[in-house]
Amino acid sequence: MQDELKAIQKRVGTTFVHVTHDQEEAMAIADRIVVMNAGRIEDVGSPENIYMQPKTIFTASFMGEVNFIPGTFESATDSTISVKTPLGTVELPEFECRGFAPGASVTLAIRPEHFRASTGTGPRITLGKAKVEDGSFFGTHHRAHLSPLDYPNMTITAHMPQSAIIEPGAWVELTLDPTSVVVLHGHPPRPTPESAAL
Known part of the structure; x- marks a missing residue:
């Protein structure tokens, strides 16, 4: 249709x-x-x-589906911005800062498919190690729930490559292309609004 x-x-x-x-x-x-x-x-x-x-x-x-990581906007230079998160300080490529001021509450939005194996090519940033809580194979990828080492109360959903070995209890690095991270104003409200339309 x-x-x-x-x-x-x-x-x-x-x-x-x-x-x-x-x-x-x-x-x-x-x-x-x-x-x-x-x-x-x-x-x-x-x-x-x-x-x-x-x-x-x-x-x-x-x-x-998206992972939200709360943070605080720290600073910006001609080429990078710095955001402090529970997973450590993250350096990202400079972008249109949309009026962010030092100390502003922000959220990093990361799609599950943007997490890749640490051996990937191209620019990479790491958010540290995370423990695999569970995982399922979907043919095109593994869908895994991960608990970051530095913030175990957070659950991150990642779509890992077909070749990845996803076993409960295993440790993986949370690496991704920095250009795939979106920085948004504020922190996510709870609960998430239920009604919306396109």
Whole structure:
């Protein structure tokens, strides 16, 4: 049905407004997504930008599984920013700081698929070691729940490569590409809002 709707839209050349609560459907069909929360617009953009670079904590959580790590914005230079988290201080590439001031509460948003084996190529940062609590093999990846060594009360969900050995009790390094981390204003509210629409 998704393919059929896209084909019809392409054939008739008319703008469609498609309202759905299904995030995957929205990303599969839309050229432009508007995320709404309690009747107010939270975010607007392409499916790629909405998913990879959400502008708010609500958008990040609503558009798919995500890990939230609370932090404090410390400083920025011409090339990097520094964020203090329970897992240690994280240095990230400089980006549009969106008015962050030293001492501001921020949240690092990290998608499970952005965690990779420590042997990966390209720029890497590490958030320390974590213990595997459990894991499942999904064919394309292992889905694992991890407890960071420095913050055992936190649970991180990671999609590890097919070749990874995921066994309960094993220790892995939490490494990722720093450009995949999104820094957002504030800390996630609890509970997460239940109602939203695309």
